[in-house]
Amino acid sequence: MEVIGVKVEKPIGIGENLAEALIRALEDSGIEIRDGDIIAVTSKVVSYSQGRLVRLSDVKPSAKAVEMALKYDLTPEIAELVIREADEIVGGVKRYILTIRNGVVLGNAGVDKSNAPYGMVVLPPANPEAVAHTLRHEIYEKVGVKTGVLIVDSRIEPLRRGTVGVALAVAGFEPLSDERGKPDIYGKPLLVTRRALADMLASAAELYFGERDELTPFVLIRGAPIRRTDRWIHSSVMFIPREECIFFGSMKHEDDAEDNG
Amino acid sequence: MEVIGVKVEKPIGIGENLAEALIRALEDSGIEIRDGDIIAVTSKVVSYSQGRLVRLSDVKPSAKAVEMALKYDLTPEIAELVIREADEIVGGVKRYILTIRNGVVLGNAGVDKSNAPYGMVVLPPANPEAVAHTLRHEIYEKVGVKTGVLIVDSRIEPLRRGTVGVALAVAGFEPLSDERGKPDIYGKPLLVTRRALADMLASAAELYFGERDELTPFVLIRGAPIRRTDRWIHSSVMFIPREECIFFGSMKHEDDAEDNG
Numbered sequence: 001m002e003v004i005g006v007k008v009e010k011p012i013g014i015g016e017n018l019a020e021a022l023i024r025a026l027e028d029s030g031i032e033i034r035d036g037d038i039i040a041v042t043s044k045v046v047s048y049s050q051g052r053l054v055r056l057s058d059v060k061p062s063a064k065a066v067e068m069a070l071k072y073d074l075t076p077e078i079a080e081l082v083i084r085e086a087d088e089i090v091g092g093v094k095r096y097i098l099t100i101r102n103g104v105v106l107g108n109a110g111v112d113k114s115n116a117p118y119g120m121v122v123l124p125p126a127n128p129e130a131v132a133h134t135l136r137h138e139i140y141e142k143v144g145v146k147t148g149v150l151i152v153d154s155r156i157e158p159l160r161r162g163t164v165g166v167a168l169a170v171a172g173f174e175p176l177s178d179e180r181g182k183p184d185i186y187g188k189p190l191l192v193t194r195r196a197l198a199d200m201l202a203s204a205a206e207l208y209f210g211e212r213d214e215l216t217p218f219v220l221i222r223g224a225p226i227r228r229t230d231r232w233i234h235s236s237v238m239f240i241p242r243e244e245c246i247f248f249g250s251m252k253h254e255d256d257a258e259d260n261g
Numbered sequence: 262m263e264v265i266g267v268k269v270e271k272p273i274g275i276g277e278n279l280a281e282a283l284i285r286a287l288e289d290s291g292i293e294i295r296d297g298d299i300i301a302v303t304s305k306v307v308s309y310s311q312g313r314l315v316r317l318s319d320v321k322p323s324a325k326a327v328e329m330a331l332k333y334d335l336t337p338e339i340a341e342l343v344i345r346e347a348d349e350i351v352g353g354v355k356r357y358i359l360t361i362r363n364g365v366v367l368g369n370a371g372v373d374k375s376n377a378p379y380g381m382v383v384l385p386p387a388n389p390e391a392v393a394h395t396l397r398h399e400i401y402e403k404v405g406v407k408t409g410v411l412i413v414d415s416r417i418e419p420l421r422r423g424t425v426g427v428a429l430a431v432a433g434f435e436p437l438s439d440e441r442g443k444p445d446i447y448g449k450p451l452l453v454t455r456r457a458l459a460d461m462l463a464s465a466a467e468l469y470f471g472e473r474d475e476l477t478p479f480v481l482i483r484g485a486p487i488r489r490t491d492r493w494i495h496s497s498v499m500f501i502p503r504e505e506c507i508f509f510g511s512m513k514h515e516d517d518a519e520d521n522g
Contacts, residue, residue, distance in 0.1 A: 001263070001465075001468065001469075002264075003262040003263075003264065004262075091507075091510070091511025092507070092511055093504070093505060093506070093507050093511060094505075098507045098511045100420070103420065104420070105419045107507055114454070115445045115447065116447070156507055156508075157427075157457065158366045158419065158506060158509065159361070159365070159366050159501060159509060160427075160460060160499060160500065161455055161457065161498070161500060161501045162437050162438075162455040162456050162457030162458070162460070162499075163454065163457060164425075164456075164457050164461050164464065165461060166418075176422060176423050177423075184375045184376045186376065186377070186378055186379060193375070193424065194422055194423040195423050195424055195467075195468075196418065196421055196424060196425050197468065199421060199425050199464070200425050200426060200464035200467055200468050201468070203425065203426075203460070203461035203464035204264070204461065204465040204468075206456075207262070207456075207458065207461050207462070207465075207485065208262075208486065224468065225468055225469065237422070238421060238422055238423075239420055239421065239422060242420065243354070244354060245354070245419060245420050246354050246357050246359045246368060246417055247359070247417075247419040247420075248419065248420060249352070249353075250351055250352025250353055250354065250359045
């Protein structure tokens with residue numbers, strides 16, 4: 001498998017078409033895209049292409065946001081945006097509110113000041129699933145190759161220092177391998193193993209996105225051990241219900257614990 | 262970056278030397294190892310090389326193990342081994358006990374029936390940090406190249422279906438990048454971002470290890486965006502204290518909640 005960062009000459013602008021930006025960046029880099037390549041896109045530029053930026057001085061914090069800002073050491077405006085973007089608030093630590101958004105556990109619901117103009121923040125992308133499938137379709141329309149597309153955000157891991165990649169959405173390939181019933185080296189069937197291929201590819205790509213001024217919004221992955229498909233991949237296939245989750249199933253929410261106390 | 266699975270002709274045997282097995286596998290595959298390459302090794306073959314296998318009929322479960330086996334739907338022998346290997350038991354769901362071992366959150370403390378002979382289980386490797394540094398040294402002694410070494414286990418992620426890779430230990434390269442204070446695209450300094458390079462490389466490698474009969478115990482990663490070092494890397498630099506962890510800091514343990522109730 002090859003993992004190749006694709007640089008752009010200037011940052012993706014607000015409202016810019018991603019397929020056009022990608023194809024221009026590939027041409028500038030002298031990289032020819034091929035059938036079966038996976039194009040990974042950092043969620044930040046998806047947000048830019050959707051115009052998902054907000055000026056903090058335009059945000060009016062609610063009373064709940066002021067309370068959360070004090071609790072987690074954030075500005076009330078950021079706390080307000082986190083409340084708006086999160087489907088659920090699970091808890092938090094200093095400077096981070098732990099949220100669930102579109103089924104994915106994210107710090108601060110993906111609301112991010114980094115790589116936003118001064119006084120603004122970038123909101124997480126809207127409907128990454130549709131973005132992935134649309135981008136795949138547009139690449140096919142423009143250059144006639146069938147690629148996979150992977151929308152990547154960065155996330156934290158339990159008890160680990162630093163961020164890794166997570167797949168917000170995929171198109172054109174199966175995001176999971178299902179090993180149940182297949183043999184191990186002794187021929188015994190495996191019982192419970194699925195592998196999060198899309199998340200592992202997201203981490204391989206995230207090595208190249210960086211978090212700062214690298215100007216690498218796309219990563220091309222060639223020869224990945226995945227199975228191609230034309231079916232619509234719903235992001236929800238990558239989620240598990242909370243009661244099956246070893247973390248959420250094992251632990252109580254802060255709020256539950258307060259209720260118990 | 263290139264990610265290349267390195268196959269062996271037969272499984273790594275109990276007590277086998279990993280450096281010798283690796284060099285033979287590289288020769289058989291016609292792959293020349295180079296200065297700066299990273300060799301990722303799946304934790305399972307580290308356990309085999311250390312003879313860390315146990316016959317289940319030799320395990321005498323304690324009363325505590327019987328109780329946990331009932332609670333989490335495991336056999337008492339497996340529960341006993343999980344209790345022995347875990348530094349701490351955090352909770353669990355059906356068939357999985359959530360544990361911490363050597364600072365890493367793992368299902369069932371890494372005790373695993375898959376790819377073990379019938380009636381036996383593989384225990385997690387002992388002292389992966391020493392294994393990584395020793396293997397790096399032995400590769401240098403045998404073929405004169407300075408590589409990185411990465412010991413990889415598979416792990417689950419909160420609310421996600423499937424497993425990804427996690428770095429148990431590294432040698433020869435810095436496992437984290439520290440972006441604090443570096444500029445974003447607008448020149449604003451980033452405040453809190455570190456990136457878990459070793460975990461992301463572990464996931465890239467894990468795509469090739471598989472969980473079954475692939476006979477790919479090693480993965481060669483060439484041209485990864487890492488910083489090389491000769492200093493001893495302590496695995497603990499990849500951990501964060503529980504109070505800083507957004508998951509553990511946000512949630513109460515099952516046991517804490519019971520104490521509160």
